[in-house]
Amino acid sequence: GMDTVMDALLAAILAGIIWTGAGNSLRVARLREHLPELHARKLTRRAIPVENATPLSEALRRANEAGARALVIVDGLGDPTGIVRESAIASVPEHRRPWVAAGTLAQDLTDGMKVSADLTGEELLDHLRTTPATEYLVLQNDGAIYGVLSTLDVEKAFVKAMARPQS
Template sequence: MADSAPRGDESGPARPGILMGRPFGIPVYVSPTWFVVAIVITVMFEPQVAEHVHRPLSYVVALAYAILLYASVLLHEIGHSVVARCFGLPVRAITLHILGGVSEIEQEPRTPGREFLVAAAGPLLSLVLGAAGYVTLVLVPLPAVAVLLIQALTIANLIVGVFNLLPGLPLDGGRIVRAAVWKLTGRQRTATVAAGWAGRVVAVAVLILGAVLSVSGDGGRWLTVIWAALVASFIWVGAGEAIRVARIRDRIPLLNARALARRAVRVPQSTPLAEAVRRAQEAGAGAIVVVGHDDDPLGIVSETAVIATPEHRRPWVDAASLTRTLDPGMILPADISGEDLVAAISRAPASEYLLVEPTGELYGVLAAEDISKTFARA
């Protein structure tokens, strides 16, 4: 299973996975959950292999199938990523996990046509791999074990390709639906919400299908139900997240750093924290900026650190000791807004940002918390 939605920054918190390589310069991570799935696949596939290969070599062949299966998923994701890069969309990483994989593309395609091509690339590649496997089986004489492996991989790629074309987010078919609705309506948000609700319908259908198969099947009924529930929950959550993100994106154009800024009071480096807080309260300011001898800003006092400092210790703590040094990315123009503001804070994550006028004069402080509150109302 795969999807290719925009994701978090690779430079953020440590990823829950092992870096396996960088094909086309794209970091590929394997989640620890993959090893659990690999063991399950190996155990389930081994009895078929054992009909052609003696144990314990049969387990090695079965494990090879599990690895090749996820290699197919990786190629599926590379299909998304390569096409995205052709349109100038940065790809942060590819992650393989228990349900397949995900391509972490930084930005949304700017047109429905590009959306369609990026979404369709993965399933198309999977279907091509499945077709290539079928042709190989028909035209090339192979040993029994090779036939077994290629048959399994052919079926798996065809299933992956067809499944991902189901018409609902977060699946690739959902992105194709979004591209179609976007093209018809000219409204990306409407398209996303429609594809998200379609995804919820698909999730319910998968759950019902799993229940029906479990009743009609001869064995593995509970495994069928559990797997169907797992897949359905993945689709349902992903669809809901897509709808929520669409609502959030509606608020992005309304973001304005100047409107969200907190008034800031300047204090020298040696100012006790108690005195700095008193000055801020007296001035009705919501932030404290530490300045040097030439009155240039050196850092912003962390609001979290101030709250964590007991009042009886504040007279003995310098405000400068609770500041974060101003990195270049933490200094933003006061007039920044919308997508530019979101991009700026994504490049340099911080709790506070210094806002300056075009003349270089300090305007105020922008707190990430205030931006989050704006999005939380979505």
């Protein structure tokens, strides 16, 4: 009677633990399989350099003309100093954009916000975890601006890769 019910309950609990552990193992294996598919170069948005005082409307016009989706603030020598946050651009009403300097919407660059265009997989994720930010400046090996990497784009690519069946 009671011993049989207890045995059945313990067996069900044990089966649940084993099932959960097996599912987690499969997810980790899938994660490891798809990590190499993450490439900073492939996920980077094209960016154009603009100076600090450039009106936002003009900076956006130049970006649209160049087919770019991001703005990088540069100093007089062309060295990057900040990234204009996408969320900040969206918060400025269109009629105010001619009077707002692009530089006022920028986040100052730190060393951790600079990413090599050649980073892939686990190295890329480790870098993003070490220095959390919403956007990163992606640089070529020679230090030239390649573009801007959004953590949202990395997350979307990762979810898409994880949704594909294993090979």
